[in-house]
Amino acid sequence: MSNNSNNVVSFPKGKNANKDITLEDIQHNMEMMRHYHIQETIQNLVPMIFNQLDIAGFGLIEDDVDVDVKDGALIVEALRSLMLKHYDMHHPFQQVSEAIFVPHPKEEGAFKIADKLELDLKPLDEPEETE
Numbered sequence: 592m593s594n595n596s597n598n599v600v601s602f603p604k605g606k607n608a609n610k611d612i613t614l615e616d617i618q619h620n621m622e623m624m625r626h627y628h629i630q631e632t633i634q635n636l637v638p639m640i641f642n643q644l645d646i647a648g649f650g651l652i653e654d655d656v657d658v659d660v661k662d663g664a665l666i667v668e669a670l671r672s673l674m675l676k677h678y679d680m681h682h683p684f685q686q687v688s689e690a691i692f693v694p695h696p697k698e699e700g701a702f703k704i705a706d707k708l709e710l711d712l713k714p715l716d717e718p719e720e721t722e
Contacts, residue, residue, distance in 0.1 A: 633667060
């Protein structure tokens with residue numbers, strides 16, 4: 592029985608075979624995959640949420656479509672913000688929730704809606720500053 596020492600499989604080299612992949616490339620690809628995952632989750636989840644609201648009698652009101660669209664967008668962006676936060680990624684709604692919900696003065700561990708808001712939101716694509 593002969594011992595074949597040529598067990599190595601050679602893969603064809605494409606046009607990108609010699610391209611060096613940097614850490615920045617990998618991080619960018621990971622961020623893009625996270626955004627894709629979040630978008631896919633939202634596309635699957637949001638119709639179910641609004642369908643359940645409709646079944647419960649809280650469907651969108653046809654007379655005030657502009658307000659309903661804005662209210663619906665608020666819900667969608669709140670979900671997006673929550674999912675981005677899971678990945679330690681920024682969304683302006685994270686600042687909104689910090690400003691809106693303040694500690695309840697009489698119930699420890701509870702929050703209440705702030706009486707007054709002062710917001711200066713940072714755009715979604717602007718990196719968060721660290722102090």
